[in-house]
Amino acid sequence: MDIVMLGHSAAGKTSYLSLMYAAMCDGVEGMTLSTADTTAHRVLTSGARDILSGRYPRASDRPRAYDFVLRHDGADVFPFRWKDHRGGALTEHRGDSPQAADLHDDLVAADGIVLFVDALRLDTDPEAAEAVRRLTVRVHQALADREETLTPLVIALTKADLVDLGADDAEDRFVGPFRPLIEAVAETRHIQGAFIPLVCGPEPENVALPVLWTLRFGIIGRAMRLSASIDSLMASAQLADQRDTLWDRVSSWWDDVPSWAALRDRDRALAASELSLLQPLVEPADRLGELLEDILSF
Secondary structure, three states: OEEEEEEOOOOOHHHHHHHHHHHHHHOEOOEEEEOOOHHHHHHHHHHHHHHHOOOOOOOOOOOEEEEEEEEEOOEEEEEEEEEEOOHHHHHOOOOOOHHHHHHHHHHHHOOEEEEEEEHHHHHHOOOHHHHHHHHHHHHHHHHHOOOOOOEEEEEEEEOHHHOOOOOOOHHHHHHHHHHHHHHHHHOOOOEEEEEEEOEOOOOOEOOOHHHHHHHHHHHHHHHHHHHHHHHHHHHHHHHHHHHOOHHHHHHHHHHOOOOHHHHHHHHHHHHHHHHHHHHHHHHHHHHHHHHOOOOEEO
16 A cells, blocks of 8 residues: 655654654554664654654655554554655646656555645645645646545644634634535545644644554455455356366366366465455454544545
8 A cells, every 4th residue: 555645845744754653653552553664663763752852853855655564453464655755846847847747646546645734834824725725736636537446535734733723714724725625525435535633743643543544444445355356256166166067177187277176266265365365454444443433534
């Protein structure tokens, strides 16, 4: 699974990634993250310690990718890659910028998308709403080019502790700029959206929720594909079983081709193998569903 993270520079993506990784290393409801990349582990955990001490990292404008594994009750369940695109690519044209073209291609192919928007800038900068509009247009264009596959989409509102989300006009100021994208997503069946305020500081809040939301639907999508494959294999095995005869076994042996009995046994074995991959996904998907049931979704 590939999760694409994007947002303008200084939106808090770098801080979020460190705090999310540290929180998930500690564990949430039996869910943890691990990585085989010792350098990435050291950088992310060190970054989280700095943030929790009040020292923030410099804004990064370099694309990066991290390979993680979701673990459930100590067992590896679901590998995924988290891709961080530099903010500058959002303002560049695909025809002129290879990184802008790469961003579009990644959004088209992504299994999950997380948009980061600075709530404080949205609250205080009159030009911020237009920047958000460009961001959502970029995402909307990519979604239009995608196949209709199950896709989680998160709008992560960073620096939520620095604005008044309870104000009378808060919905207009903080949700309004995303309204066209939210309405477009709501009209689909395959895109599952969530709106999540975040605090990425010494007292972090909700930092695990965006990754858990995307992983939940990544797991569900994987389970749906496995289930469909199992059904197809079992139907094929049943058809082969109906065609199995003694004469077919003899003639197949003579012609040195697979018999219907051999094809039946092959499909049953493949279905059993797929089932062994499906079963470990069921409990994590159910647990994530319970954990995320109060998320504002669209």
